[in-house]
Amino acid sequence: MTFKEILSVAQKSLATDIYISPSKAIYIKSRDQIKPITSANSTLSNEQIIKLIKKILSEQELEQYKEKKSLLIYYSVKEISLYKLYLSEQEGLHSLHFQPMSSQIPDSKNLNTTFLDGYSTFRKGLMLFLGAKHSGKTHTLNAFLNMANIKTQRHISLLSRQNPWVHSGANSLISSINYTDNFIEVFNRHLNTNPDMIFIDDLNFNNFLYLLENYDFNLPTVISLQAGSAYQFLRRIKNNKITNTFRNCLYILFHQKLIFSAQAGTQIPIFESVERSRELDRFIDDEEIFAYVNNFSELNRKQRGDHILPIENYLAKMVKAQLISSQQALQFCDNQPYLLKKISTVQNSPLSAENTKTEIGELDRGWT
Numbered sequence: 001m002t003f004k005e006i007l008s009v010a011q012k013s014l015a016t017d018i019y020i021s022p023s024k025a026i027y028i029k030s031r032d033q034i035k036p037i038t039s040a041n042s043t044l045s046n047e048q049i050i051k052l053i054k055k056i057l058s059e060q061e062l063e064q065y066k067e068k069k070s071l072l073i074y075y076s077v078k079e080i081s082l083y084k085l086y087l088s089e090q091e092g093l094h095s096l097h098f099q100p101m102s103s104q105i106p107d108s109k110n111l112n113t114t115f116l117d118g119y120s121t122f123r124k125g126l127m128l129f130l131g132a133k134h135s136g137k138t139h140t141l142n143a144f145l146n147m148a149n150i151k152t153q154r155h156i157s158l159l160s161r162q163n164p165w166v167h168s169g170a171n172s173l174i175s176s177i178n179y180t181d182n183f184i185e186v187f188n189r190h191l192n193t194n195p196d197m198i199f200i201d202d203l204n205f206n207n208f209l210y211l212l213e214n215y216d217f218n219l220p221t222v223i224s225l226q227a228g229s230a231y232q233f234l235r236r237i238k239n240n241k242i243t244n245t246f247r248n249c250l251y252i253l254f255h256q257k258l259i260f261s262a263q264a265g266t267q268i269p270i271f272e273s274v275e276r277s278r279e280l281d282r283f284i285d286d287e288e289i290f291a292y293v294n295n296f297s298e299l300n301r302k303q304r305g306d307h308i309l310p311i312e313n314y315l316a317k318m319v320k321a322q323l324i325s326s327q328q329a330l331q332f333c334d335n336q337p338y339l340l341k342k343i344s345t346v347q348n349s350p351l352s353a354e355n356t357k358t359e360i361g362e363l364d365r366g367w368t
Contacts, residue, residue, distance in 0.1 A: 010098075016029050016099065021096075022095075026043075046092070046094060072084070082102065106139045106146070125217055126221050128249065132228070138163070145222070152172055177190060195219065211223075316329065326343050
């Protein structure tokens with residue numbers, strides 16, 4: 001079986017992962033089941049995998065891989081798929097892990113992020129996408145960039161470490177620039193090109209602090225941060241005493257993970273919670289509430305369900321989990337009648353995935 005045949009078989013099986021290791025059968029993950037697609041006698045040797053790696057990687061990527069013993073790249077195979085590819089070496093043995101991606105630019109409708117589309121024409125301010133590793137922050141950022149490209153006529157800058165999708169100008173001019181450890185230099189230089197809107201993908205927190213201290217966000221700016229939970233982000237904001245910076249932030253979206261959607265034909269993000277920036281100071285300024293956010297993040301994921309939780313739903317579940325009292329929850333919401341109804345519902349029913357699904361709001365509809 002050739003390399004392309006392996007990828008083709010995996011695609012037909014709707015595989016979300018393909019694992020290639022030396023002297024082992026080639027495995028795929030399909031519908032959450034791991035299964036081999038080659039026999040134990042039909043394996044690739046370590047030398048064959050090295051030859052494959054040399055065909056896939058550029059000279060610069062190969063040098064990085066030799067130095068770090070691991071590498072993440074995006075790799076496109078004509079007429080088959082776009083892949084996120086993880087390479088690793090351990091004790092001289094090389095392994096490849098492919099994750100298929102749609103080669104089409106993510107669409108906000110398929111991702112169920114149309115609630116963000118109205119912001120695509122904003123003229124000033126900051127939007128943040130945060131979440132754990134591989135949770136779909138880049139998907140969301142590119143879908144939002146695509147909507148801004150369609151809805152506005154602007155010069156849009158995209159700064160990323162490596163972006164898997166190529167944006168062509170629909171109504172806007174798109175300038176895409178890669179950065180590595182030289183983000184500050186690239187960012188400052190690129191401001192001289194006079195962009196109208198800035199997108200920054202996979203920004204580390206130290207560079208994010210630099211922007212907060214040196215850039216006033218007079219241009220609409222959309223940022224996805226490197227991996228971290230909601231609590232980790234809030235704790236860093238609290239420790240650096242920069243809470244006030246976010247009170248005029250347009251939106252902050254916390255991602256939880258990715259699932260595979262056969263309908264969309266790709267991995268799509270699921271959200272742990274959606275918090276408008278006006279809620280941030282409420283959680284950070286109250287020590288008790290701030291501690292509850294960490295405890296709440298440790299609750300069983302299946303019990304909470306894979307849904308977008310408006311602030312009232314979020315608080316109601318904290319009450320149900322006895323992390324805060326009803327009175328405390330009411331102090332930290334805008335829609336008290338709705339929250340009272342939610343609290344009544346969760347207090348009179350078990351906290352389960354089934355019940356969670358009956359409590360979803362308008363933003364939750366449409367998940368596949």
